[in-house]
Amino acid sequence: MKDTKQTHPHPVTELCADGERLYASALSAGRISRSEAEGAPCLLEFALLHPDPDDANWLQPVPPSVVLAQRLQPIEREIQERRRLSVDLTAAFEPFMAISTQMPPTTHAITVLEGVSRINAALDKAITESHTEVLTVQPGGGRSEHLLSEALQRSKPLIERGISMRTLYQHTVRYSQNTFAYVDKMAGARVEIRTLEELIERLIICDHDVAFIPAQAGDDMALELRHPGLVQYLINVFDQLWRRATPLQDDVQYEATVEGITGVQRSIAKLLIEGHVDEAIARRLGMNVRTCRAHIAKIAAALGSGSRAQLGYLIAQSGMLERES
Known part of the structure; x- marks a missing residue:
């Protein structure tokens, strides 16, 4: 068999x-x-x-006609039940439809986007629909060639339509060759880049219509904001950061203290006495943990600290944060 x-x-x-x-x-x-x-x-x-x-x-x-009829009968019965349910639902909500037509139009003020593909699709759509300006905040150090290539691809339609772009990075991108290669490819476009020592989380704003912010740690969940008040508030935050930032083509002036502590190290010192661990400090200043710890070691050596606990006390006593420029 x-x-x-x-x-x-x-x-x-x-x-x-x-x-x-x-x-x-x-x-x-x-x-x-x-x-x-x-x-x-x-x-x-x-x-x-x-x-x-x-x-x-x-x-x-x-006979196949008999088999077919037997198989179709329960399906047709279910279809009829579904149709009756559709009629009942329509009848139940019909009285409210007339009321809703009198309400002012609304938009989804906050939409949760889950998954990188859905986030990118929403970003691409918003950027494609932009007419005047796109603002972005990109915290962290130098971005990979792959990410910058994606950013360049996304920016092409903006460049072709003459839409302006303003981007804020952290000072650490000044040591990234990939960033300057990206800037060279954007030459001639209406693109401005400035840097700050410390930035808020990632932010993208298209015109005055929509903003995107992270919904949690990681890259797989974001919030799409369309409430005019929220979007305007984030634009104001961006403008404040922009005024404090240094154009990428200008040198950042770090005035060292008498102890030889630089501006970057003063920022690290401030975060240290606030109780942040090395990993959190590195993330906020856009550098890797090894570089952050090297700066901490230089601060400790300059102040003559023998332990981490003593270092916080010596930072507070030195007055270096009062002289922060």
């Missing part, structure tokens, strides 16, 4: 090859032997064959 493990079970809509062949043969001949039908147990399971009343060794085929 033929092995049927690979073809059973299966739905009636996908008869196995043996089932199709034997059912067709039974319809042509008017019957089929039980032994032959054993190769396709689905024929009995789906009631395509039934026992011959005159001879138990034979099976007779059920």
